[in-house]
Amino acid sequence: MTSDQLFGSTVATWKALLETLIPEEGNLQSAAAVISIDELMGDLSALSSEAKFREFLRQLPEDFSLLDQSQRESNLRHAGLLLPECLNALLNAAYTIYYSHPDILRVIAERTGYSPTPPQPNGYALAPFDERMLYKSIQRAPMWRDPH
Amino acid sequence: MKSTCEFLVIGAGAAGSAAAWRLAQHGAQVTVLDQGGWVAPDSSPSLTIGWERARHRTHHPNPNIRKNSWDYPIDDSDSDISPMLYNAIGGSTIHWGAHFPRLKPEDFRVKSLDGVGEDWPLSYFDLEPYFEINDQMMGVAGHDGDPAYPRKPHRTMPALPLGRGAERIAAAYDRLNYHWWPVDAAIMTADHGDRLACNNCGPCDLGCPRKSRASTDVTYWSDIHASKIRLVTEARVSRILSTSGRVTGVTYFDAEGNAQEIQAENVVLAGNGVGTARLLLLSAADWCPTGLANSSDQVGRNLMFHPTALVTGIFPEPMDGFMGPFACSIYSQEFYESNTDRGFVRGFQAQTIRSDGPLGSALGTYTLPVAWGAGHHEDFYSQFGHTASITVTSEDLPESHNRVTLSPTLKDRFGIAAPKISYRVSENARKILDFGIEINRGVLKEAGATDIRVVDLVTSAGFHLLGTARMGSDPKTSVVNEFGQSHDCSNLYIVDGGVFVTVGALNPTSTIQAIALRAADSMVGAQILESAR
Ligand SMILES: Cc1cc2nc3c(=O)[nH]c(=O)nc-3n(C[C@H](O)[C@H](O)[C@H](O)COP(=O)(O)OP(=O)(O)OC[C@H]3O[C@@H](n4cnc5c(N)ncnc54)[C@H](O)[C@@H]3O)c2cc1C
Ligand code: SF4
Numbered sequence: 065m066t067s068d069q070l071f072g073s074t075v076a077t078w079k080a081l082l083e084t085l086i087p088e089e090g091n092l093q094s095a096a097a098v099i100s101i102d103e104l105m106g107d108l109s110a111l112s113s114e115a116k117f118r119e120f121l122r123q124l125p126e127d128f129s130l131l132d133q134s135q136r137e138s139n140l141r142h143a144g145l146l147l148p149e150c151l152n153a154l155l156n157a158a159y160t161i162y163y164s165h166p167d168i169l170r171v172i173a174e175r176t177g178y179s180p181t182p183p184q185p186n187g188y189a190l191a192p193f194d195e196r197m198l199y200k201s202i203q204r205a206p207m208w209r210d211p212h
Numbered sequence: 213m214k215s216t217c218e219f220l221v222i223g224a225g226a227a228g229s230a231a232a233w234r235l236a237q238h239g240a241q242v243t244v245l246d247q248g249g250w251v252a253p254d255s256s257p258s259l260t261i262g263w264e265r266a267r268h269r270t271h272h273p274n275p276n277i278r279k280n281s282w283d284y285p286i287d288d289s290d291s292d293i294s295p296m297l298y299n300a301i302g303g304s305t306i307h308w309g310a311h312f313p314r315l316k317p318e319d320f321r322v323k324s325l326d327g328v329g330e331d332w333p334l335s336y337f338d339l340e341p342y343f344e345i346n347d348q349m350m351g352v353a354g355h356d357g358d359p360a361y362p363r364k365p366h367r368t369m370p371a372l373p374l375g376r377g378a379e380r381i382a383a384a385y386d387r388l389n390y391h392w393w394p395v396d397a398a399i400m401t402a403d404h405g406d407r408l409a410c411n412n413c414g415p416c417d418l419g420c421p422r423k424s425r426a427s428t429d430v431t432y433w434s435d436i437h438a439s440k441i442r443l444v445t446e447a448r449v450s451r452i453l454s455t456s457g458r459v460t461g462v463t464y465f466d467a468e469g470n471a472q473e474i475q476a477e478n479v480v481l482a483g484n485g486v487g488t489a490r491l492l493l494l495s496a497a498d499w500c501p502t503g504l505a506n507s508s509d510q511v512g513r514n515l516m517f518h519p520t521a522l523v524t525g526i527f528p529e530p531m532d533g534f535m536g537p538f539a540c541s542i543y544s545q546e547f548y549e550s551n552t553d554r555g556f557v558r559g560f561q562a563q564t565i566r567s568d569g570p571l572g573s574a575l576g577t578y579t580l581p582v583a584w585g586a587g588h589h590e591d592f593y594s595q596f597g598h599t600a601s602i603t604v605t606s607e608d609l610p611e612s613h614n615r616v617t618l619s620p621t622l623k624d625r626f627g628i629a630a631p632k633i634s635y636r637v638s639e640n641a642r643k644i645l646d647f648g649i650e651i652n653r654g655v656l657k658e659a660g661a662t663d664i665r666v667v668d669l670v671t672s673a674g675f676h677l678l679g680t681a682r683m684g685s686d687p688k689t690s691v692v693n694e695f696g697q698s699h700d701c702s703n704l705y706i707v708d709g710g711v712f713v714t715v716g717a718l719n720p721t722s723t724i725q726a727i728a729l730r731a732a733d734s735m736v737g738a739q740i741l742e743s744a745r
Contacts, residue, residue: 084584084585085584085585085588086584086588086589087585087586087588089588089589090589092589110269133585133586134586137585137586155581155584156268156575159571159574159575159581159582160265160268160269160571160575162574163264163570163571163574163575164261164262164264164265164571166261168570169570172570172596175593176530176593176596176597177530178534178569178570178596178597180261181261182258182259182260182261182263183258183263183413183414183415183569184256184258184259184411184413184421184422185259185411185421186411186413187410187411187412187413187414188411188412188413188414188535188536189411189412190372190373190401190409190410190411190412191373192370192373193355193370193371193372193373193374193394193401194373194374195355195371197374197379197382198355198357198393198394200386201359201386201391201392201393202357202359204359204391205359206359206362207359207360207391207545207548207549208316208317208318208359208360208361208362209316209317209318209325209549210317210362211317211318211320211321211324211325211335212335
């Protein structure tokens, strides 16, 4: 991708941004490993203005991608304070792509028992409503006001 | 040749569908125009792996994010809350949560009882027979005997199961001696015709392929009487035509973008609190230079949204909140009424909501997003599947500066001026929210939450679009009478949530539809039904 398509920045910087937001941990890959920069740029363009993003990226040091996680976090926090809508858009795009990725959903399923299949058509069992739970509420006096 | 009709209804959402159906049932000749088209229930993204992504992009409830061709943009840059709505046959019920409370008897008499707002020109009991017709048409699951209401007809379908989170919250309410009840939900819990019982899948806002969750495209529009209605889809009304004191028809853009005109003996507006106000303002003419039906200068004013805060408890055990209709489980009206010791008037509804899939949990759709950076995964796994939330839905009182106007710059794709929303949360509502947040922190703590997170104003919770064409007996201070009939044009009716005088703190759709049905009876001179009470 050209620098223009990258809002004046580099693939390395964008990868480092993703890595900063969602780092690798155990069998969970980092956002940089699962998100293609193409897809990220496409999503970001719909969420925020390119001009603002260029300004946002200018807040980061040139060697951003070479810094360690905590240094990158503090730089990103600083840029986010100046242009919060850009940090929010970046977060929104990164989370959206990351948490829609089949590999990530598979790991979440393994760890939590959550089913990674779509909600429909199977859904989940609809248990019967247990009216015994209302034992206390049914004892209450009427609690509406008759205006007449 | 321009076509002509007896009743021209603008908007096929919750209100317009109910009104058109009732008019057709009375044998009236009805044409309905909506800027949207049909949304097939089995086209719901909930059948696809990308369902959560769709929820945050193509199927977002905010038209400014979704931007589909049926939508119009809304300038909300001057508003604390962004309006959420959908434009289609079914209107915003295509996206809604189907929590189906009625306003309470006292909500119609706020001025007399609490000295604020205005009284309505009609009462809860005037609407009671129409609530009941509407309940039958929409299909309501619930449990009889809620002490927060006058007795309602027997609910033939059982209430939805609470789910783990709401069970914990209900038990906490019991220990704290607070009211709670399973909600009335416009959701089938038993099969009926082609509407199947809910299978607890979760994201009702993406549409329900089983047609369990009511939306007016699958309720009113599938009834036999609706087959007599002429429906024009993808028809964006640009102007209501009028001569002094009478409306004569409308102009609209059809699906191909061609300008069309249709004449009508009566026009019924059901475009919701934003769309209707926009259209009335767009329809200014020489005899009504500030907008149609606006001699009172109340069109667009008194916009009420129900400001909402969200209190989320994180529990050590799984709560499985991604299961079950997200908006429907239990509610509490313990703090609904005024208590002057609290330093504010009126109160709030506490509605328990379930949670989200992985993406919604990470983004914090209505809650706080998961932290980014080194602690990201830990924060994600502490929250995902482990939360239950309580919304604090605040009373919102009418204030004339909260309003819909026309944007001087923003236009829709046909070049029609977009609406602009100016809205600020009032001091009274802010106090209610703060009080409600503290109460519900206590509830969640009692329920066993080990961490509690608060969104003190959910800016994306502009679901209820109310008050911008209010009803009243005095033409100087209101836009329509109790039957939705314009004070200025006797053959123009408004039947959506714009006519609300005050809004209580409860979700409005059941009340909107009851008002629309009653108004339709009056339009054809039918006998107005009376409460059996
Ligand atoms: C995500 C979400 C969740 C919700 N959850 C709940 C809930 O749980 N309980 C509840 O009570 N309410 C809920 N609501 C609110 C509920 O959907 C609305 O109160 C209800 O649909 C309003 O009905 P209406 O007929 O006034 O407007 P709508 O249903 O919005 O219908 C208006 C129709 O008018 C059409 N229209 C407008 N302008 C024009 C024009 N110029 N030309 C042609 N057509 C036009 C639109 O296309 C639309 O179809 C929710 C809303 C959303 C968005
Ligand atoms: S939870 Fe039930 S009502 Fe909601 S979409 Fe799923 S099946 Fe339909």
